[in-house]
Amino acid sequence: MSTPIIETRNLHKWYSGVHALKGVSLKIEKGQALGLVGDNGAGKSTLINILSGLHRQDEGQILLEGQEVDIRNPKDSMRLGIETIYQYNSMVPLMTISRNVFIGREPLKWSIGGFGILDEQKMREESVKAIADVDLHLRSPDALVGELSGGQRQGVAIARAMHFKSKVMILDEPTNHLSVKETAKVIGFVKGLKEQGVTSVFISHNMHHVFACCDRIVAMALGQIVLDKPVSETSIEEVSEKL
Amino acid sequence: MKRLFKLALQKPELASTLLLVLLILMFQILSGAVFLSIDNVRGVLGLLPETALVAVGVTLLMICGEFDLSVGSVFALMPMTMAVLVVAGVPFWLAVFLGLALCAFIGFVNGWITIKFDIPSFITTLGMMFMARSMTVVVSGGFPPRIKPGAVPSWIFTGFVDDGGLVRASVLWFVGIAVLISLLLAKTNFGNWVRATGGFLPAAAAMGIPSGKVKIACFMICSVLAGFAGMIQSLRLNSFLPALGEGMELQAVAAAVIGGTSLMGGVGSIIGGLIGATLIRVIDNGMVMSQIDSNWFKFAIGALTIFAVVGNAWLRRRGRAMQVETDK
Structure with missing residues (x-):
């Protein structure tokens, strides 16, 4: 078997006395589309926040392509090729698309320190290209993100992650608050990732969404992994029972 | 055409520019053409850079999502510190540098406390407003220092640059600084971070922007500009008073808000803040020139602030609701 692209070993996390993550060990293979499901408070978000650098684990290791890594902040995570898309908070509504695509990673004509x-x-040219690459058609990179629909915003977020050549894309509840049509679009984006060889971790409350675009299901409950199966060997009923 | 109109509706600076032009015309008529006379314009231009520089700093900070009530006190503390140092024998330029460094330090403290303890900057800077004002009186020892006219090269900041004696050097300093800050905001990655931090903090944090540092930098710029403006005013008047700049903080906020800056952060422009500051100065002076009871000045500013915010919100909604052809 090849080296997993991401491996966590015995991750623990406490939040002021609450044991949110109780020794999570998980191997994610390259190119896999992994669906992470679980109830509120099951530890999904904690696990994701650790991988994306918003929080740090209290115990345990993270390995990227076999190498142990130390993720201290979101910058570290992005530098390692992990891009995270949150349900709504990864874009600034009052800024233009092209500015949002490059937040924190702006190309500069010249710079000092x-x-x-x-x-x-x-910024304009590359954001137009990045958006077209995910098959999203927007009139102008100068439009404000706040003027886009929820699905379009997620599309831009995915385009941004693709542009920065992410190895692993984490999508945290990307279909929340979206209409049926928009949800289908986002699921389409996720399927597109697999074709392009990008590993993805898709987090959702909605089993149907997860089953629609993932090839492996990992279920969490009370800070632990309670089920880990290929999608073909399990069913929505079985997963629901475990939660 | 319609598209241009939509754009104009969404630009809050536009409405205030229009208002400014109208007011200038009105005061010109009411004052019997005295308002735009050379003598009066000279007076307005003398005072304008001082208020406007403070407004520039406050606007930048508000776009970043924070607030500074201590600018009025810093406005007095910087020149007082400088003057006391000069009287004590410190060379002028070193004294200026030390005065500005003190402002930067105050800005740093404002920012650091706000970020570190996660408290509203309204409170931090309210405290700093009292502390800096008190320090101003303490360093002066109760007696304002006196610097002999001509003893310091104040002409570099306040001397007239043209033969007619209309434009002071302070106008040039102010224009230069305002352009610089505008460019910083619009054309640099730092400006992008400022807007992102003020616009939506969780996104800025998730994208790895050091938003705490960005905010602290804005606090420092704001304080330094306030101190610099206070120095210009003190040098122009050649007197160093502990009560200088009282009420300045709220005028600066009013200027920013009138120019379309949002109290919630993320929205606004330096040019808007400038127009707001100009409006305030024009109203102040225009009322005197038109022989309107000047006790109404604060009433006018207050009413204008509320009117501007309500109007801007309305215009922006209208602008957004207006459908335009988006294809092609």
Whole structure:
């Protein structure tokens, strides 16, 4: 078997006395579309926040392609090729699409000590291309993200992650608050990731969404993994029972 | 055409510019053409850079999602510190540098406390407003220091630059600084971080922007500009008073808000803040020139602030609701 792209070993996390993660060990293979399901408070978000650098584990290791890594902040996570898409909080509504695509990673014409002049033309051109690459058609990179629909926003977020050549894309409840049509679009984006060889972790409350686009299901309850099966060997009923 | 109109509706600076032009015309008529006379324009231009520089800093900070009530006190503390140092024999430029460094430090403390303890900057800077005001009186020892006219090269900041004696150097300083801050906000990655931090903090944090540091930097810029503006005013008047700049903090906020900056952060522009500051100065001066009872000044500013915010919100909604052809 090949080296897993991400491996966690015995991750623990306490939040002021609450044991939110109780020794989670998980191997994610390259190119896999993994669906992570579980009730509120099951530890899904905690696990994801650790991988994306918003929180740090209290115990345990994270390995990326076999190498142990230390993820201290979101920058570290992104540098390692892990991109996270949150249900709504990864875009600034009052900023344009092109600015949102490059937040925190702006291309600069020249710079001193990390500060410099934005290369706005490059930002515009590359964001148009990135958006087209995920098969999303938007009129202008200068439109405000706040003017887009929920599904389009998730599309831009996915385009951004793709543009930065992520190895692993974590989608945290990307279909929440979306209409049926928009949900179908987002699920389409996720399926597209697999074709492009990107590993994805899809988190959702909605089993139907997860079963629609993932090839492996991991269920969590009370901070532990309670089920881990290929999608073909399990069913919504079986997973629901475990939660 | 319709698209241009929509764009204009969504630009809050536009409405205030229009109001500014209208007010200037009105005061010109009411004052019997005295308002735009050379002498009066000179007076307005003398005072404008001082208020406007404070407004620039406050606007930047508000776009970043924070607030500074201590600018009025810093406005007085910086020149007082500088003057006391000069009287004590410290060279002028070193004294200026130390004064500005003190402002930067105050800005840092404002920002650091706000971020570190996660408290509203309204409270932090309210405290700092009292502390800095008190320090101003303490360093002066109760007696304002006196610097002989001509003893310091104040012409660099306040001397007239043209033969007619209309434009002071302070106008040039102010324009230069305002352009610089505008560019910082619009054209640099730092500006992008400021807007993201003020616009939606969770997104900025998730994308790895050091939003705490960005905010602290904005606090520091804001304080330094306030101190610099206070120095210009003190040098122009050649007097160093502990009560300088009282009430300045709220005028600066009013200027920013009138110019379309949102109290919630993320929205606003430096040019908007400038127009707001100009509006306030024009109303102040225009009322005197038109022989309107100047006790109404604060009433006018207050009413304008509320009117501007309500109007901007309405215009923006209208602008957004207006359907335009989006294809092609």
